[in-house]
Amino acid sequence: MNVLKNYWELGSRVADIVEHVLALPEPKLILPTGSTPLSLYKELVNRQLDWSTTTTFNLDEYVINPNHPQSYRSFMKKHLFDRINIYPNNCNFPDRNTQAYEDIIPEVDLCILGIGSNGHIAFNEPGSSFDSVTRVVDLDKQTIEDNSRFFDSIDDVPTQAITMGLKTIMKSKKIVLMANGEHKLNILNIAMNGEITESVPASILQKHKNVKVYYCD
Numbered sequence: 311m312n313v314l315k316n317y318w319e320l321g322s323r324v325a326d327i328v329e330h331v332l333a334l335p336e337p338k339l340i341l342p343t344g345s346t347p348l349s350l351y352k353e354l355v356n357r358q359l360d361w362s363t364t365t366t367f368n369l370d371e372y373v374i375n376p377n378h379p380q381s382y383r384s385f386m387k388k389h390l391f392d393r394i395n396i397y398p399n400n401c402n403f404p405d406r407n408t409q410a411y412e413d414i415i416p417e418v419d420l421c422i423l424g425i426g427s428n429g430h431i432a433f434n435e436p437g438s439s440f441d442s443v444t445r446v447v448d449l450d451k452q453t454i455e456d457n458s459r460f461f462d463s464i465d466d467v468p469t470q471a472i473t474m475g476l477k478t479i480m481k482s483k484k485i486v487l488m489a490n491g492e493h494k495l496n497i498l499n500i501a502m503n504g505e506i507t508e509s510v511p512a513s514i515l516q517k518h519k520n521v522k523v524y525y526c527d
Protein backbone atom coordinates (compact mmCIF):
# COMPACT_ATOMS: atom_id res chain seq x y z
CA MET A 311 0.00 0.00 0.00
CA ASN A 312 1.27 3.47 -0.89
CA VAL A 313 0.63 5.90 1.96
CA LEU A 314 0.51 9.52 0.85
CA LYS A 315 1.07 12.64 2.94
CA ASN A 316 -2.32 14.19 2.34
CA TYR A 317 -5.42 14.25 0.17
CA TRP A 318 -3.86 16.49 -2.53
CA GLU A 319 -0.82 14.24 -2.77
CA LEU A 320 -3.20 11.31 -3.22
CA GLY A 321 -4.88 13.06 -6.15
CA SER A 322 -1.58 14.06 -7.67
CA ARG A 323 0.00 10.58 -7.50
CA VAL A 324 -3.00 8.95 -9.14
CA ALA A 325 -3.11 11.79 -11.71
CA ASP A 326 0.45 10.80 -12.70
CA ILE A 327 -0.83 7.31 -13.52
CA VAL A 328 -3.77 8.68 -15.50
CA GLU A 329 -1.48 11.06 -17.40
CA HIS A 330 0.69 8.12 -18.40
CA VAL A 331 -2.35 6.21 -19.70
CA LEU A 332 -3.61 9.26 -21.61
CA ALA A 333 -0.42 9.12 -23.68
CA LEU A 334 -1.64 5.85 -25.28
CA PRO A 335 -3.23 6.11 -28.75
CA GLU A 336 -6.85 5.42 -27.68
CA PRO A 337 -6.95 5.33 -23.88
CA LYS A 338 -9.78 3.56 -22.13
CA LEU A 339 -10.57 4.25 -18.49
CA ILE A 340 -13.06 3.13 -15.86
CA LEU A 341 -13.83 5.99 -13.47
CA PRO A 342 -15.33 6.27 -9.98
CA THR A 343 -17.42 8.87 -8.15
CA GLY A 344 -17.57 9.68 -4.43
CA SER A 345 -15.62 12.18 -2.37
CA THR A 346 -12.29 10.31 -2.64
CA PRO A 347 -11.52 11.02 -6.34
CA LEU A 348 -12.29 14.76 -6.12
CA SER A 349 -8.65 15.79 -5.60
CA LEU A 350 -7.69 13.55 -8.55
CA TYR A 351 -10.25 15.18 -10.83
CA LYS A 352 -9.19 18.66 -9.74
CA GLU A 353 -5.57 17.84 -10.47
CA LEU A 354 -6.41 16.34 -13.87
CA VAL A 355 -8.36 19.48 -14.83
CA ASN A 356 -5.41 21.66 -13.76
CA ARG A 357 -2.98 19.67 -15.90
CA GLN A 358 -4.94 20.51 -19.11
CA LEU A 359 -4.29 17.13 -20.68
CA ASP A 360 -5.54 15.98 -24.08
CA TRP A 361 -8.60 13.75 -23.64
CA SER A 362 -9.75 13.90 -27.27
CA THR A 363 -9.09 10.23 -28.02
CA THR A 364 -10.08 8.90 -24.58
CA THR A 365 -13.15 6.80 -23.83
CA THR A 366 -14.47 6.46 -20.28
CA PHE A 367 -16.84 4.06 -18.58
CA ASN A 368 -18.29 4.98 -15.21
CA LEU A 369 -18.44 2.27 -12.62
CA ASP A 370 -21.99 2.82 -11.48
CA GLU A 371 -25.06 5.04 -11.37
CA TYR A 372 -28.06 5.36 -9.11
CA VAL A 373 -31.48 4.39 -10.39
CA ILE A 374 -32.35 8.08 -10.63
CA ASN A 375 -33.15 10.70 -13.27
CA PRO A 376 -29.77 11.19 -15.03
CA ASN A 377 -30.25 14.98 -14.79
CA HIS A 378 -30.69 14.87 -11.00
CA PRO A 379 -27.88 16.94 -9.39
CA GLN A 380 -26.78 13.90 -7.37
CA SER A 381 -26.73 11.49 -10.31
CA TYR A 382 -23.23 10.21 -11.04
CA ARG A 383 -23.58 11.59 -14.57
CA SER A 384 -24.10 15.09 -13.11
CA PHE A 385 -21.18 14.53 -10.72
CA MET A 386 -18.80 13.60 -13.54
CA LYS A 387 -19.89 16.50 -15.73
CA LYS A 388 -19.44 18.96 -12.90
CA HIS A 389 -16.07 17.74 -11.65
CA LEU A 390 -14.40 16.46 -14.81
CA PHE A 391 -16.11 16.09 -18.17
CA ASP A 392 -17.27 19.72 -18.57
CA ARG A 393 -13.74 20.90 -17.76
CA ILE A 394 -11.67 18.78 -20.16
CA ASN A 395 -11.70 18.24 -23.94
CA ILE A 396 -13.33 14.80 -23.86
CA TYR A 397 -16.14 14.10 -26.36
CA PRO A 398 -19.44 13.66 -24.49
CA ASN A 399 -20.22 10.66 -26.72
CA ASN A 400 -17.09 8.97 -25.40
CA CYS A 401 -18.31 9.17 -21.77
CA ASN A 402 -20.33 6.04 -20.99
CA PHE A 403 -22.65 5.39 -18.05
CA PRO A 404 -24.65 2.32 -17.13
CA ASP A 405 -28.41 2.43 -17.51
CA ARG A 406 -31.21 -0.09 -17.29
CA ASN A 407 -29.97 -1.78 -20.46
CA THR A 408 -27.32 -3.55 -18.40
CA GLN A 409 -26.34 -6.17 -20.97
CA ALA A 410 -25.63 -3.49 -23.59
CA TYR A 411 -23.31 -1.74 -21.11
CA GLU A 412 -21.52 -4.94 -20.23
CA ASP A 413 -21.03 -5.65 -23.93
CA ILE A 414 -19.29 -2.34 -24.67
CA ILE A 415 -16.85 -2.41 -21.73
CA PRO A 416 -13.45 -3.43 -23.11
CA GLU A 417 -10.29 -4.52 -21.31
CA VAL A 418 -9.61 -0.96 -20.15
CA ASP A 419 -6.07 0.35 -19.67
CA LEU A 420 -6.85 1.60 -16.18
CA CYS A 421 -9.68 1.22 -13.69
CA ILE A 422 -9.78 3.60 -10.72
CA LEU A 423 -11.78 2.52 -7.69
CA GLY A 424 -12.83 3.86 -4.31
CA ILE A 425 -13.98 1.60 -1.48
CA GLY A 426 -17.18 1.75 0.56
CA SER A 427 -17.08 1.42 4.34
CA ASN A 428 -18.57 -2.08 4.03
CA GLY A 429 -15.94 -3.16 1.49
CA HIS A 430 -17.98 -2.50 -1.64
CA ILE A 431 -16.37 -1.50 -4.91
CA ALA A 432 -18.60 0.34 -7.40
CA PHE A 433 -21.97 -0.76 -5.99
CA ASN A 434 -21.03 -4.41 -5.53
CA GLU A 435 -22.30 -4.84 -2.01
CA PRO A 436 -21.17 -7.62 0.37
CA GLY A 437 -22.43 -10.95 -0.94
CA SER A 438 -21.98 -9.97 -4.61
CA SER A 439 -20.76 -12.87 -6.71
CA PHE A 440 -17.17 -12.74 -7.92
CA ASP A 441 -18.69 -13.68 -11.32
CA SER A 442 -21.07 -10.71 -11.33
CA VAL A 443 -21.45 -8.46 -14.37
CA THR A 444 -23.34 -5.20 -14.94
CA ARG A 445 -26.72 -5.33 -13.24
CA VAL A 446 -29.31 -3.52 -11.13
CA VAL A 447 -28.69 -3.92 -7.38
CA ASP A 448 -30.36 -3.00 -4.09
CA LEU A 449 -28.17 -0.79 -1.94
CA ASP A 450 -27.09 -1.83 1.56
CA LYS A 451 -28.53 0.03 4.54
CA GLN A 452 -24.96 1.10 5.38
CA THR A 453 -24.37 2.49 1.87
CA ILE A 454 -27.64 4.43 1.94
CA GLU A 455 -26.60 5.93 5.30
CA ASP A 456 -23.08 6.73 4.05
CA ASN A 457 -24.37 8.40 0.89
CA SER A 458 -27.19 10.34 2.61
CA ARG A 459 -24.71 13.18 3.20
CA PHE A 460 -25.09 14.11 -0.47
CA PHE A 461 -28.91 14.31 -0.29
CA ASP A 462 -31.38 16.56 1.59
CA SER A 463 -32.63 13.60 3.62
CA ILE A 464 -31.98 9.87 3.88
CA ASP A 465 -35.39 9.26 2.27
CA ASP A 466 -34.13 10.94 -0.90
CA VAL A 467 -31.23 8.47 -1.34
CA PRO A 468 -32.01 6.01 -4.15
CA THR A 469 -32.38 2.45 -2.88
CA GLN A 470 -31.16 0.90 -6.13
CA ALA A 471 -28.26 1.41 -8.48
CA ILE A 472 -26.76 -0.02 -11.64
CA THR A 473 -23.22 -1.24 -11.26
CA MET A 474 -20.47 -2.93 -13.20
CA GLY A 475 -19.89 -6.37 -11.74
CA LEU A 476 -16.79 -7.68 -10.02
CA LYS A 477 -15.95 -9.78 -13.07
CA THR A 478 -16.31 -6.68 -15.27
CA ILE A 479 -13.89 -4.71 -13.09
CA MET A 480 -11.36 -7.56 -12.95
CA LYS A 481 -11.01 -7.49 -16.77
CA SER A 482 -9.08 -4.19 -16.46
CA LYS A 483 -5.38 -4.29 -17.34
CA LYS A 484 -4.47 -2.16 -14.33
CA ILE A 485 -6.44 -1.22 -11.19
CA VAL A 486 -5.82 1.62 -8.76
CA LEU A 487 -7.75 1.64 -5.48
CA MET A 488 -7.93 5.03 -3.75
CA ALA A 489 -8.91 5.46 -0.10
CA ASN A 490 -8.99 8.55 2.03
CA GLY A 491 -9.49 8.76 5.79
CA GLU A 492 -8.69 6.65 8.84
CA HIS A 493 -12.25 5.32 8.83
CA LYS A 494 -11.32 3.39 5.64
CA LEU A 495 -8.13 1.86 7.03
CA ASN A 496 -9.72 -1.12 8.74
CA ILE A 497 -11.80 -2.22 5.74
CA LEU A 498 -8.82 -1.60 3.46
CA ASN A 499 -6.65 -3.95 5.54
CA ILE A 500 -9.37 -6.59 5.64
CA ALA A 501 -9.87 -6.33 1.87
CA MET A 502 -6.21 -6.38 0.86
CA ASN A 503 -4.75 -8.73 3.51
CA GLY A 504 -7.67 -10.79 4.79
CA GLU A 505 -9.58 -13.76 3.41
CA ILE A 506 -10.69 -13.51 -0.22
CA THR A 507 -14.44 -13.72 0.22
CA GLU A 508 -17.63 -12.48 -1.39
CA SER A 509 -18.55 -10.96 1.99
CA VAL A 510 -15.80 -8.40 1.32
CA PRO A 511 -16.21 -7.57 -2.38
CA ALA A 512 -12.95 -5.59 -2.60
CA SER A 513 -11.00 -8.69 -1.49
CA ILE A 514 -11.32 -10.00 -5.08
CA LEU A 515 -8.63 -7.45 -5.97
CA GLN A 516 -6.04 -9.71 -4.30
CA LYS A 517 -6.50 -12.00 -7.31
CA HIS A 518 -5.62 -9.27 -9.83
CA LYS A 519 -2.04 -9.15 -11.16
CA ASN A 520 -1.74 -5.36 -11.41
CA VAL A 521 -3.39 -3.55 -8.48
CA LYS A 522 -2.00 -0.57 -6.60
CA VAL A 523 -3.53 0.90 -3.46
CA TYR A 524 -3.10 4.58 -2.61
CA TYR A 525 -4.16 5.76 0.86
CA CYS A 526 -3.97 8.93 2.91
CA ASP A 527 -5.48 9.58 6.35
Ligand code: GLP
Nearest residue numbers: 342344345346424425426432433
Ligand atom coordinates in the same frame (compact mmCIF):
# COMPACT_ATOMS: atom_id res chain seq x y z
C1 GLP B 1 -20.12 5.07 -3.46
C2 GLP B 1 -19.66 4.62 -4.84
C3 GLP B 1 -18.33 3.91 -4.79
C4 GLP B 1 -17.35 4.68 -3.94
C5 GLP B 1 -17.87 4.77 -2.53
C6 GLP B 1 -16.94 5.49 -1.59
O1 GLP B 1 -20.94 4.20 -2.82
N1 GLP B 1 -20.61 3.79 -5.49
O2 GLP B 1 -17.85 3.74 -6.11
O3 GLP B 1 -16.11 4.06 -3.96
O4 GLP B 1 -19.10 5.47 -2.58
O5 GLP B 1 -17.20 6.85 -1.58
P1 GLP B 1 -16.34 7.96 -0.89
O6 GLP B 1 -15.16 8.16 -1.76
O7 GLP B 1 -17.23 9.18 -0.89
O8 GLP B 1 -16.00 7.48 0.47
